[in-house]
Amino acid sequence: MTPTFSALALALLSASRLAQGMPVRREVPQEHSHQQFLSSVQASLQLNNPLGITDSVFGLLGNAAAAGGAGSVTDLDCLQQATADQAFTNAKAAGDVAGQVAALIYRALERNTGSVGLASAPCTSLTAVNPEIAAISQHQDPASPGAAATNKAIVLALAQQIASVGGDPLDALKSGTFAPGTIGDPTAKGNTCDDANDAVGCIFSLNLLVPDATDDEVQAAAAGVAAGSSTSTSSSTGSADPGAGDSGSDTATCPPPTTVTVTVTSTAAASATDTGSSAAATSTAISTVSTGTGTSSSTSSNGTNLQTFTGALGGILPPPVVAGGKGFETDNSEFVNLAAALGRSCDVQHNQCANQANAQHQSPFSVGDCDQQDTECKAAGTGGSTSGAAGASSAAVASTTTQAAVAAATDAISPVAPLGANLQTFTGALGGILPPPVVAGGKGFETDNSEFVNLAAALGRSCDVQHNQCANQANTQHQTPFSVSDCDQQDTECKAAGSA
Known part of the structure; x- marks a missing residue:
């Protein structure tokens, strides 16, 4: 094959591969x-x-x-x-x-x-x-x-x-x-x-x-991670046996369920936007949540952080664990038992710690240090529960039937707003991008097609969405008058407004 023909063939092959979207x-x-x-x-x-x-x-x-x-x-x-x-x-x-x-x-x-x-x-x-x-x-x-x-x-x-x-x-x-x-x-x-x-x-x-x-x-x-709602029944991807890690069984076993009961009574007034009148919401609904272990967790007041570990390599604390949702919440996920929620909190901290250790070559700590901290975090979490005699304490979560009462009974008690009103008060808008509205609805509050059981989490997500869109615009438009750092500063201000 002549050199000229070889070069031509190679060029055609390359063009063909690019046309197929392959590198x-x-x-x-x-x-x-x-x-x-x-x-x-x-x-x-x-x-x-x-x-x-x-x-x-x-x-x-x-x-x-x-x-x-x-x-x-x-x-x-x-x-x-x-x-x-x-x-x-x-x-x-x-x-x-x-x-x-x-x-x-x-x-x-x-x-x-x-x-x-x-x-x-x-x-x-x-x-x-x-x-x-x-x-x-x-x-x-x-x-x-x-x-x-x-x-x-x-x-x-x-x-x-x-x-x-x-x-x-x-x-x-x-x-x-x-x-x-x-x-x-x-x-x-x-x-x-x-x-x-x-x-x-x-x-x-x-x-x-x-x-x-x-x-x-x-x-x-x-264990204990609550699955979100979905319209599809498919729960496994791909048809291949990965060749490793297969348990050989299609049935997963779970610990015997026990119930944990917490009674919450609340009365809230819900404003009706079309009439300007308000109605007292006092009817109570009882729901039961199950845990996956025979232990019951010590209860705490709504909003209290149940994650007691304070190690913070790189300034990274484990995310808070609070009562709410189907039992406990951390990092926007719900869990039916405290141990699983505390473990998830430690895992999130560990991942962020390891990422920072890998990303910063001059970091004073290593991934091994993050591993050690993770072990300590999970050890601290085992001290947060007490043994149950027969593994059962019953629980009923009382919530009112209106969205306003749901908000009042969650771990972040917020002022009741008219249904449909935007609860996101931050108005900063670099690049013309406002944070998406936060409204009462769903499990408590909704923003950007996602549901949250407490207002603080919904407001934080709203700020995050704005920050992401702002940073994307700063990165994609080379002549933009603002930078990603400006977006970071705006995000800090947005979240500060939400915590006020």
């Missing part, structure tokens, strides 16, 4: 190893793709190759998150549980890097719109420092988020990566595979996946 240049090729999730995310992404992302595969490439399909996403370290976030939003709007689970798993997949043992950079400039996506980061090269602990924490956090949308938490194990490669490998390939024609994913077909946790650890991490 030409790759770093440590493994982006198609979990193909089933890329395909699902791509299908969801195409339902509404305002950022113009070419294909889900670009989010798993190194930055140099990812630039060719990033659409309007300018921070390429955030392309994977942005892709997952939009796909999740679309799947949620369609009531597609399997699509939501696939987006969550995709967010947790390892990105390509330039050499064996090199960790990929975290996304720090953008905040995901969906808290389920925001709670997850990508797997790291298994040969990178602290990867085993980091990847295990990612899988356990992923399991909790999958459970929260009604999926099978064991699917989190499918996000796992390969066995560690050899540092200094001149091919930079390690033990990976990459086959775009394997619809399931070569990591499954070739049995190359190394599980990050056991089935029992995954089930324990997801």
